[in-house]
Amino acid sequence: MTLSPQWLEELRSRTTLSTLIGRTVKVQKAGREFKACCPFHNEKTPSFTINDEKGFYHCFGCGAHGDAISWMTEQRGLGFMDAVKDLAVEAQMEVPAPDPQAAKRQEARATLHDVMAAAQDWFVTQFNGIEGAQAREYLKNRGIAENTIREFGFGFAPNSRGKLKDALSGHGIDLLIEGGLLIKVEDKDPYDRFRGRLMIPIRDPRGRVIAFGGRILGDGEPKYLNSPDTPLFDKGRTLYNLDKASPASRQTGRILVVEGYMDAIALAQAGFEDVVAPLGTALTEHQIERIWKMVEAPILCFDGDNAGQKAAMRAALRALPILRPSHSLNFISLPTGQDPDDLIRSDGPQAFAALIAKPQMLGDKIWQVEYEAEPLNSPEAKAGLKKRVSDHISDIGNQDIAQHYRQDFQERYQATFFARRDNQQQGQRFQPGNRNFKSKFVSYRPTDDTKSFLIEGYDLQIAKGILGGLIRHPSQISKHFEELSIAKLADSQLQLLLSELIDCAMGKETLDMQALLTILEQTDCYNVAKGLLRADALNFTFNRKLPEDASSDLIERAHQDLAEAIKVVTARPGLEAALAEATRRVQDDLTEESYAEQQRLREAKQEFHERLVELTQLDDIA
Incomplete structure (x- = not known):
């Protein structure tokens, strides 16, 4: 679909920006403009202005700037075309017709949305029926409340190779296969992908079901099974619970990232609603970029076991090439053997809140992991540590940031391996009249850090x-x-x-x-x-x-x-x-x-x- 600049400008001119923003943010008239507390960062004094005549908003605090379309994409979390369509409906404008091939793809996606919605309804019905008793008991034992079950749309897939196929056959077998609900093997009839599993719907930023995650009940592998990639679902770009976490993060100024959807659900139930999770893969560059559109330093909350810490390190290293000023990752380390759900159930939400109040910065995480990677009991091992952190620095794309990391790691290395010798050499330095007097002065910085x-x-x-x-x-x-x-x-x-x-x-x-x-x-x-x-x-x-x-x-x-x-x-x-x-x-x-x-x-x-x-x-x- 091609949208001309003239058509987009007409769409913007027909949209009253203050009214659009005022639906989710309290705005006040201020002369010819409107003002509000910025929804993109926490503040008590309004620095966010809206100019209807010029059709843009601007925050003098964090620099957020854009028009009606960017408001829908950045604040509401919609894709570009979804934002344009929503605005066009309100502006009573017809979106230009796409080319025939694009129209077919759009029609297929719309039909797939219907199929996924129908599958979600069917899974919920099974969950509430006789066959769903085991799934309901599992959630009860995990402490998942009734309102949480309804809010997150838990369902159940019976242990059958054809019940879903029979129930939704009216949508067409090919669409069920394309949506990842059925498995097609050569020379065999398609059969249900999810069998004997607790079903968790995965939604897009608009709240539409685009895929499913299924947890096995009882013995079996894999423990968790996700939908395959489809025209609606790309697991490397999708974040679980983004539709709920995005508006929540605008209130907290924070995003928490956990390993899986059950962790995300448990945290949301405990009051931490600004939480997302990747879907069966390590956090990808696309997912990091998506989170950075909401907050500059998300907090990664991975399990305290070896697998969880390896996942945290993989995320850290994936972030290095795409680091940019003011954007980074923070980390918390959970107690060994515990995930967020375990910690909350054993020690309460306050224990988790205490951890995320003091996260570990990206540089600290990389240094810690490499420092603990092997015993540093020889010059060769120490040199190995220096080489590993130097290699990580070389992966940083932004040279200003790389220089700061280089200095930081050099200082850590020096302090770790040479501080004792330096102290011995200095001894009683700088005594008056003696070159061995140890200075006790401290640095004094200007009260305004922006000044040189x-x-x-x-x-x-x-x-x-x-x-x-x-x-x-x-x-x-x-x-x-x-x-x-x-x-x-x-x-x-x-x-x-x-x-x-x-x-x-x-x-x-x-x-x-x-x-x-x-x-x-x-x-x-x-x-x-x-x-x-x-x-x-x-x-x-x-x-x-x-x-x-x-x-x-x-x-x-x-x-x-x-x-x-x-x-x-x-x-x-x-x-x-x-x-x-x-x-x-x-x-x-x-x-x-x-x-x-x-x-x-x-x-x-x-x-x-x-x-x-x-x-x-x-x-x-x-």
Whole structure:
């Protein structure tokens, strides 16, 4: 079916957007527009605006933007053509006729919907009849309530090869086969696919039955049996309970993903209605993308056994190539041997709520799984861990995200295997007048995280030394990516050089000084970089040219001092702002607490100064 831009524009013009949105969201008149609390993210103050004249909505909080059609697809969860048809009915417009082949396919799908609806009615009738007693007893033992049974449409397929076929033969045997209700084997009569099973209807986002899942009652394999792929059903793209979870998630701002439909049903009954499940397969890229249209970080709640944790890891790795800014996965680990239903029945809904309140982030999950994959009792095993996580990073499609993961995993690896040695080497570092004084200062960030650290004055001279150190030790750029990225140098040439250094480090996983200078030679920063390498006004360890056979201790100390200098310089603007605010509070309202805070910050400022003095002291580092 081809819809012209002119026809779609007419459809939009005939649709009053505020009325359409107002059916599910409380809207208020605000001048020539309407406003509401955004249905795409949780908020208390309205930042969602609707403009009927221009025909679009926009959220200034989360950036959601669209027209009537996108509202139906994003908020209602409909497919494009389903959204267009629903809007066309209300606008009293005729949808252009499709080409003959498309019309046949559409007619077949419509007929298949009728067949699946008829099968659902028949399964429910059997469930409520004499033959369904075992199925009803099974659900009773699992604690499934009567209203849940009705809401999710449980049914029963008798243990017969032909009862469904006989009951629905009026729809045509071919359609029953096409809908996955019958199995056709060469030279044999078709027979019922589902036999002796508790039946669970699988619905599309509009709530129409498109497939079934059947659980065996008693002994038999497979334990769960799903419909095959059909013109209505693609199990790699379909999520169970999406029709109910989609509106629920708009209230909670959350989506829970469990392994199977019985888990989803048990959670929904316990009050967690924003839950979906894949259908007999690991979570696919298509399913992840579908969930991301509703929330940015769904919570995966897989079983605590080995199979469940493997499924969680498969989902994590499938997400890596399609990660994009602000979109990720979160995880919870259930107690070993328990699924969500087991946990709720044993410890109550509050136990599950406590778990999902503190989920594990994607990077934490990958590190944990790889760290626990094998004993790390040899250098080779430790190197194996480093290679595995590096391989995962290489699968990330977005390079900005990959760089952050690279830095994160490098820091984890360093802290895990070298922290003890670093502590031993540092000992009593940085005592006043002694290079062995251990600093106790902490970082101070600006209260507004969107602002950069403005580095000027004396600190700008320190920054020159840091830039020279980064050129000599380019492997350290990625380790301090976050601080360096939000630092703003008052000198434009130095700022340009800093930006080039960050870009170079992001573009190459491994980089030495000569390779870095070769890259900078093609930029306007080359002369500045060479000048910093020749500068000797600041005598940091990391600015000194080390011999080719320099020991690992010498190199490690230069790296540590460089890290300290970066930390001090990027923290000081925030500290200065915090001290100024504390001084203002003392002036406005002198209390014991406000005075103590001011003095603490003054001492921290002095410690920062002393630390820089210690770093620039000339001593024998050989």
